[in-house]
Amino acid sequence: MRIGYVRVSSLDHNPDQQIEELKLHQVEKVFMDKVSGKNLDRPELQKMLSFIREGDVLIVHSLDRLARNLADLLTMVQDLTGRGVSVTFLNERLSFESGKDASPTSKLMLSVIGAFAEFERSMIKRRQMEGIALAKERGVYKGRQRTVTEEQISKIRSLLDVGVPLAAAAREVGVSRSTAYKYLNMSEGNCHD
Known part of the structure; x- marks a missing residue:
C-alpha cells in the first residue's frame, strides 16, 4: 500500500x-x-x-x-x-x-x-531572533497580542474573591488556568512581560 x-x-x-x-x-x-x-x-x-x-x-x-x-x-x-x-x-x-x-x-x-x-532551520530561527531584537531596538516590535481582556481578569478575580478555585474560575471565563495565573500576576505587578 x-x-x-x-x-x-x-x-x-x-x-x-x-x-x-x-x-x-x-x-x-x-x-x-x-x-x-x-x-x-x-x-x-x-x-x-x-x-x-x-x-x-x-x-x-x-x-x-x-x-x-x-x-x-x-x-x-x-x-x-x-x-x-x-x-x-x-x-x-x-x-x-x-x-x-x-x-x-x-x-x-x-x-x-x-x-x-x-542547519537551515537553526539559521532561520537565528535570523528571526536577530530581526526581533532589531525591531525591539527601533521600538516597532509589539510582541504577541494580549489574549485576555480586562473584563475576563476582573471576572476571574471576582470568582476568586468568593472562594472559587482558580482552575474553575478560568474555565468559567474560557481561558486556561496558566493564562489566568499569568495575567493575574501581571496585573498585580509581580510579573513583567
Whole structure:
C-alpha cells in the first residue's frame, strides 16, 4: 500500500501542495497532522506508524515534514526500513528501500541532507531572533497580542474573591488556568512581560 504523511504547522497552514504531490504518486491513504515539527504529540504520525505494514511505501513531501531533527529522522527511517517499509521523500528525491535492498549511498545521503535541513532551520530561527531584537531596538516590535481582556481578569478575580478555585474560575471565563495565573500576576505587578 502507498501511504502518505503530511504535516503543516502554524507557519504553513495550507496542506494542498503536499496533498496534490501525494495524489500524483498514487497514494492510497493519507495521514495529516497540523502541528509544529517541534511538537512531539503528533497523533496522525503515531496512527500512521501503527498502521503501516511490511511491504508498504511511505511517501512524504520532504524530510522536515516527517521529523523534527536529524536524530529523529534517522531513527524513524531506520525503524521503518527495518520493519520492511520503503520511505520516499519527494522534495529531496530520496528513496530508502527496506531490508537488504537498502543502499549505503542513500543512507549516507539521508544523514547529509538531514544535517543540512537541521542547519537551515537553526539559521532561520537565528535570523528571526536577530530581526526581533532589531525591531525591539527601533521600538516597532509589539510582541504577541494580549489574549485576555480586562473584563475576563476582573471576572476571574471576582470568582476568586468568593472562594472559587482558580482552575474553575478560568474555565468559567474560557481561558486556561496558566493564562489566568499569568495575567493575574501581571496585573498585580509581580510579573513583567
